[in-house]
Amino acid sequence: MNRGDDSIDELLNSYIDGELTQKQQMEVSRLITDDDQIARRLRDLQKCKMLVACLPHAQAPALGSVPAFAGTEDRRQRTEDSNPSSVLRRPVRRVLPVAAMIAIMAVVTAVIYSIFAPQDTADRSTPGTAAAAGFSGKLELTTSDLTAVDAFINRAIRDNELSDCVRTASLADRRVYSFSGGRDAVNLLLADLATIWERFGSATLMVETPKFSEQVVLGSVTAEQVAQIVKQEHQEKAIRMAKDFAVLNKMAELLPGKEMLAAAGEKKPSLITIPKPVLTGDGKTAKKPAPPGADTKEVELTIVVAAGK
Amino acid sequence: MQPEPANIKGFPQSRVPIDDAALLEKWRWGDSAAMEELILKYQNRIFNVILKICANIDDAAELTQETFVKIIQGIDKFEGKSSFYTWAFRIAVNLTLNYCQRNARIGFQSLDADDYENHPSTGSGQACPFDGLRAGSERGRRVLKELLSDNKSPDPAVVAQNKELCDIVVKSLMKLDNAQKTVIILRDIEGMNYAQIAKVLDIELGTVRSRLSRGRSRLREIMEAIAG
Numbered sequence: 001m002n003r004g005d006d007s008i009d010e011l012l013n014s015y016i017d018g019e020l021t022q023k024q025q026m027e028v029s030r031l032i033t034d035d036d037q038i039a040r041r042l043r044d045l046q047k048c049k050m051l052v053a054c055l056p057h058a059q060a061p062a063l064g065s066v067p068a069f070a071g072t073e074d075r076r077q078r079t080e081d082s083n084p085s086s087v088l089r090r091p092v093r094r095v096l097p098v099a100a101m102i103a104i105m106a107v108v109t110a111v112i113y114s115i116f117a118p119q120d121t122a123d124r125s126t127p128g129t130a131a132a133a134g135f136s137g138k139l140e141l142t143t144s145d146l147t148a149v150d151a152f153i154n155r156a157i158r159d160n161e162l163s164d165c166v167r168t169a170s171l172a173d174r175r176v177y178s179f180s181g182g183r184d185a186v187n188l189l190l191a192d193l194a195t196i197w198e199r200f201g202s203a204t205l206m207v208e209t210p211k212f213s214e215q216v217v218l219g220s221v222t223a224e225q226v227a228q229i230v231k232q233e234h235q236e237k238a239i240r241m242a243k244d245f246a247v248l249n250k251m252a253e254l255l256p257g258k259e260m261l262a263a264a265g266e267k268k269p270s271l272i273t274i275p276k277p278v279l280t281g282d283g284k285t286a287k288k289p290a291p292p293g294a295d296t297k298e299v300e301l302t303i304v305v306a307a308g309k
Numbered sequence: 310m311q312p313e314p315a316n317i318k319g320f321p322q323s324r325v326p327i328d329d330a331a332l333l334e335k336w337r338w339g340d341s342a343a344m345e346e347l348i349l350k351y352q353n354r355i356f357n358v359i360l361k362i363c364a365n366i367d368d369a370a371e372l373t374q375e376t377f378v379k380i381i382q383g384i385d386k387f388e389g390k391s392s393f394y395t396w397a398f399r400i401a402v403n404l405t406l407n408y409c410q411r412n413a414r415i416g417f418q419s420l421d422a423d424d425y426e427n428h429p430s431t432g433s434g435q436a437c438p439f440d441g442l443r444a445g446s447e448r449g450r451r452v453l454k455e456l457l458s459d460n461k462s463p464d465p466a467v468v469a470q471n472k473e474l475c476d477i478v479v480k481s482l483m484k485l486d487n488a489q490k491t492v493i494i495l496r497d498i499e500g501m502n503y504a505q506i507a508k509v510l511d512i513e514l515g516t517v518r519s520r521l522s523r524g525r526s527r528l529r530e531i532m533e534a535i536a537g
Contacts, residue, residue: 006519006522006523009522009523009525009526010518010519010522013518013521013522013525014503014518017496017502017503017521019502019503019518043460043462044457044529045525045526045529046462047456047457047462047463047529048525048528048529048532049497049525050462050463050465050468051456051463051468051474051478051532052478052482052493052494052497052498052528053465053497053498054465054468054469054475054478055361055469055475055478055479055498056469056475057353057357057498058353058356058357058360058366059353060352060353060355060356060357060370060373061356061370207339209338209339211338214338214339215339216339217339217341219341239339242339243339243341246339246341247341247344247381250341250344250345251378251381
């Protein structure tokens, strides 16, 4: 094919695709009418385009249910048996779940870094501005064993001497614990809650934002995530972290990590643990000291435990 | 005061299609449903483009997942200079082409190429490189031959329902080089205009025109050779 043919082909393709100006279109139309060869070439190209455009659209598999990840060995086997090239690519496919996990780990690392990044750097980035301090939010939990959980939480409140920080209310199908106090104090409560977290059918954290009636909703939240969010000194950082965790949890739902962890016998990725203060020294302390920060009102956290699955 | 549950996610659910920029803004404000909506909006389209480029359903599914991981990871860096649509497809196409190149480099070849190389007549200098395709799809070849020689325009519905024919078209596409194939897929399957294709592939508009033109001509030649 010579250069002239190339130019005519480009012109005809642009004509087919509606990428010509009105004037150019008219000229090409005239050319087609006058020249049978060009008209035939146009038909050929149109057929070619149509054949590709008519290819059926496949439905994307639900994210996370990819055979290679989902562990449906027989389905994968069938696919591989029917396609020799898949067998060749198997090592690559083996690597991809790991790559997906690495991607998740990268996000987790970014989140962790945002937590442990040097404070002064963050502070320098907003000179002269006082970021909103404090945390305000609601933690909604459901359990099939409300009475036992209620008893456990009440004991935790008593044992950690948090009675001054927590107001409780009992309703028919739910218990409400309104915490108002320091970060370390709420950490004690969350550390105890973490030990019975598996008893909760669902856990949702709603973080208040400066905008009226807007919240960051974090589903499938873990006690460790709540602790990390609450620990943030600035509301802005807490909100950002809640958003990051929301993405992470969503990804855990969508991506193969969940299946892989389940297959490995783990319940949930738990890279962060809540450090609970422990008594050190000679143990002669007569009275357990009040939790540090118990008298401050850095955190407003309403914990609602409702009866349910 | 705690808001009503309906307002918990911050934004009311709307049945009116919301543009990508608005969804992104909502997501940045903490509405995780907005990202879900974006994923739902594009997952099939991205999957189909990837599938047509790499021609393997498992690879396509994995690459689609990887695309969305990259989108979520890189969303903070997305400044909105281009549209989310072209940005997302750019990620998808780059991932897929890199994956294809990697496979090619380490010696993983397509089924068709294997057929060709293993064919007893290969090496004689006269063998048709599409013999492997001919063997298994006689009916498809017959339909294709009629289609290509007929002066009338074929009925798209009939074409779409003919599995053998579709298989031949897919395999013919796979014979194109990646650059031409990608442009054709973005144009004829995804329905992008030339400017969008240029943005996705980061090439000049003129390059899009020439690749598309040469690609379609080559595709036509390949299909004619298969039809016999």
